[in-house]
Amino acid sequence: MATLADGLHLSVLAAAAEPAAIAPAIGLYHYLFVSAALFALGVIGFLTRRNLIIMFLCTEMMFQAAGIALIAFSRFHLNHTGEVFVIFVLTIAAAEAALALALVVLLFRRKETLDASEWAALRG
Amino acid sequence: MLSFLLIIPLLSALAIGLAPERASKGLAMLGSLLALAAGAAVVASFDWGRGSAFQFAAALPVVPELGVTLSLGVDTVALWLVVLTVILQPLCVLGSFSAITERTRTYYASLMALQAAMLGVFLARDLIFFYVCFEFTLVPMYVLISLYGSTNRRKAATKFFLYTFTGSIIALAGLIYVAWVAATRVPDAAGWTFDIATLRSAAQAHLSPTEQGWVMLAMMAGFAVKVPLFPVHTWLPLAHTEAPTAGSVILAGVLLKLGTYAIYRFVLPFVPVAVVEYAHVVAALSIVGILYGGLICWVQRDVKKLVAYSSVAHLGFCMLGMFALNAAGVQGSILYMINHGLSTGALFFLIGFMYERYHTRSLEEVGGLGSKMPIWSTFMVFFMLASVGLPGLNGFVSEFLCVMGAFQSGAYTLGPGGTAGPLGPWYAFIAGFGMIVAAMYLLYMTGRIVFGPLREPPGHDDHGHGHAGSHEGGGLPADLTAREVVVLAPIAALCLFLGVYPKPLIATLEGPVNDKVQMVLSLGNAAGAAPAGAAGGER
């Protein structure tokens, strides 16, 4: 935790120390902002849409958001842990996509609809 | 040697599971007979001179870090209960041939697994192993009740499982506390251990009287449910009524004894101070159970429920003797475990055989079977008498000793025949009314079901007298078949033998029981928790 806070602090200082750079430097914040935005879009999409495929795509989007954040931190800390992790996540996401789409197809065959609210068998 | 007693039933359960359906009967019979042979071998090579010591000890460390060991051993008390288990098992298998015709594989596999678990309880010398077996009995029993029971079986099975399980968890907490005390307070403790003997001495030495009270409460919460003692008995009638015949027999014959055995093995020696202090409470509950259970029997219409409630009354005597804390009482209590297993087990068999023929257990629909089923009726009257405590049959010996124990206990002020102890003549006197009540409800039962004019349910096709006609319930003749007689005859012979000549049991139990009673009383009084002077001038 301490290192992370220090890191943030340092980058802020660095940005402040060199105001006249070639272009505004693309720092950690930018990546994190993109990641957060992407994640938020995914969440909003997941919550508002009823179509199973769209919802599934939204979850993928959230995955990618997490991936971006991981890569960014990985570069920031200058190690490869995050990258390794992202590669795992991508692999699993691919497998998961195959599985999930197959499930969606099966569900569609049952009820001829992709509306998620039709599936509420777990209601208590 | 003892491990055979566990391996044989387990292996046969496994074999039944793997073999085709049609082989399961035979395999179960084979397995239970082999277990009987193993039991006989243990009896034959047991050193009766050292009855209080655990013999044939064997140990296999399972989790050495926590001191959990699969360790086995038997003393006389455990051995006789093992004998009871291995004798009842083949009879249960044999008695189920015609009653269970579907899904036999699961049935017999459960039965054999149940036997392994019950034997494990009696053989265990390690607390965790004991507890695992104690709890594992619930699983096959749950299967037996919920799959093969009668109409209300699911409710009964669930209640049985949850009720006894909840109690046992509390008991486990108490036992673990003892283990924790042993691991932390004993000066030279080598880490955790669950060896029962070690825990016992640690508990005796390092628990304060208050702690003992709490530990006793926790343990009784688990074991009293199993017995069952008065206010926590309500699972029993339901489970008994709904269970298949062999399930009821095992339940009454052995499973209830797990509770009393655990009390003998854990409660009495672990927390003697609390036992001496609260014995009168347990005794009072037992007496309430005797009278209350007995009176409830008297108004039952379902004959199986009647016998089930009678177990509440009978086990009340057993607990009364146990907490009399003297030689007669505790020996009577142990004999009671065995005798009740035989006589009530046989009654459940008889009711099961009748049920297979009439598909009802209502005393209003069926009765007066004396003329139609003379052999069945003869056995019924016989086991009723054993149950009612007629001298000359087994029930009397144990009931008399329990009542005598309660009478003597603390009666040393009255004369030399009294012993130290927490109860007294009044307990025996009031419990004695239970013997009258027992006569009332058991004679009511036989009076309706054996005697009187013949009553059969409306749908029942009449075979006429002695005519071996076919029947919807599997082609059974009117009276008992040779197979069913073979199930009952050994139990009857044992009832008679133990009633006339209980000496083999009494003589072998004398040593361990006297040791235990001495220990409990001396420790219980030494800590000063008992009423002043209860140690008695006699010792």
Added chain:
Amino acid sequence: MTGLMGGWATLAAAGGGAAAHAAPGIPAPGAGSPIALLLLGLPLLAAALCGVFAATGNRSKLPAFTSVAALGACFGIALMLFLNWNGQPATARAFDWISLDWGAGKGQSFDAHFGVYIDGLTLLWMLFVTGLATVIALYSMEYMSHDVGLGYCRYFAAFNLFVFSMTALVMGDNLLMLFLGWEGVGLCSYLLIGYYYKRAAAVAAAKKAFIMNRIGDLGLLMGILSTFVVFGTIEYAPLFQMIASGKTASGAELASHWSVWGIPLMFAVGAFGKSAQFIFYTWLPDAMEGPTPVSALIHAATMVTAGVFLIGRLYPLFTADPALIALSVVAWAGVITALWAATIEMAIFDIKRVMGYSTISQLGFMFAGMGLLTPTGAAFHTFTHAFFKATLFLGVGAVMHGFGGQLDLRRLSGVMWMRGFGLVGIAMLVGSINLSGVPFTAGFFSKDVILAQAFTTPGTMIWGAQAAAWLLLLTAGMTAYYTFRTFLRVYVGPREFVPGDDAELLDLGRHPKGVSLDEWHAQHGHGHGHGHGHDDHGHGSDHRAAVRPDFDPTTEEFDPHPPGWSMKAAIGLCMVLSILAAGVYFMKPAVGNHGGWVAGMVGQSSAAFASPGEHHGGAAEHAAKLGTFLGYDPHKVMYYVSAGVGLIGILIAAFLHGPRGVWSLFIGNRTSAAVAPRADALANLFGPLTRAARNKYYVDEIYDALVRTPLRVLAHIFHILDQGLVDGLVNLCGALPRMLARSLRPSQSGVLQGYAVGMAAGLGLILIVVWVLMLR
């Protein structure tokens, strides 16, 4: 034999205060012959054989022959034991039954053996028990013949088991062995009363007998346990020695110890239960539902006298009490029972129940004898009563057997004059004069011993002894009346009868072999056209029996069925024995010089006791210390008094119920079975009292209302409570989590987005919390 009297209680004078009655000592027992154990083994073997016969489906009279042989052998052994007896107590042991040790000290071991203790009391009882059992087994052979192949084996198995139990009770060498026999006879009584198990009344009566007995047994059990605690042993020999020493096992002075009255009272409760004494007696009349031979053996001659035996066996303990509290209770229970039962007998019409109540009444005499300090009288009366009451019962049984179960004395008359019933009539006359106490009969002498002692025993020893004596004398007169009421109505007078419809008691020849009685009954219906069973509970109603004075047995389809050879032989034997029983009064006793053979036997037993005033210390002593009969020595005048009272009772009976005919010049007004105008007028005079007596004073109903019904209600309440409250609480414990879960249930909508919103909201919440924490 007198030379061997040893330390038997001999003739201690009554003087010196009440405390000095304890026997100075009963000699330590010698080694008995192990042959005595055969007395236990043979009946058991016979019972087992009967079981084997039943299992093999035997359809012959083999069980009966086996039983008669085994029981006859038992009698032979008992006789041999008696002839070889040296007057000393002896024990013989088979094996340990229940024995425990928990220490080395006194009272720290409990021993109950299968063993026998032989003394005079034992031999006296064994002789008449085995003797009568043999005779009655012979009788049953024919009486039960309608059940050959059905219940025959069951009957004889239970019969033999009964003899075994009775033997265990009488011969056991410890109290637990006695308890074994005590409960065993109760069981056999249960099995035999309920022999006709299809009859609801029989089943109910059997159940009642067993349960009432069990109540008494609780008293007995508590007595046994107290004895053990106080004296440290339940074996007779050491127990008697300890009592004789006047100390309890812990060294306390026995005379002032609670146990000296407490324990006898507990035993007395047991004795009351088994011997049907006051407040426990109601089971015995109902027990008449059993086959008549069973009533004769078990419910008249032997089992019901077990209470008398128990008190006799423990007489040292009963008499150790200086205040004799327990014996006063016993005496008064006996007196009240005797009187109470006699009043009922005078009113009811069922001849078998008359015999049942008469047994209760005579048992009352025996208890009174025990209580009024004449164990000799009690034992003597038990002995003579066994024979003459068995005779009476067997005679009644012959009538039942012959008349299809007819028992109503308003529907039978002149039986004696019918073909084949002559012997029965004579036997009944012999039994009746014995029961009434006609001079020079056995019953006269035995009752006389009790009455004389009752007047002699002073009120300072037994509370209210004089009043008890007068009541007993009154009862003796009533006994004579009701006995001859039955005899005169049933056996003499005009010949007429209405047969009963009790097919079970008809001879086998009347229905095909192997057909069950139910079926036979159904085929024949109530084929006699008279359709009146002996309604067991209908005596209260005043309806007149449908007696036809013109009834001609020869033209009707029903023939009275006279008894066959084995029944006649048994009746004859019993009759002869009850006559001969008078002879023992004149035999020289082995101990002392008074009271005959029975006194000698009792004198050489635990019941040895010097009754106050027995040895005629002179009129002065009587006047000073003992009770008198109107100033005379009761032992001298009682012969005349009791004879007179008995004759008055008989004369009243003859006046009220005697037949016309030979007697008509003097007395008698009865012209048919149903009619006895003077008696009816008298009964009407007493109105409500008669009705109450006919309904047995509603005691059954009172018990029902006071005990059974409340218990039943309580049981129902318990049952409801058990399901509602006890189980309800358990269910509540299960229901609480379920209710909680149910309230949380709607939160699980099952819609995917719903869960997602929850997750998102949770995530937001976490973010906010983190944010707040970070800000701080």
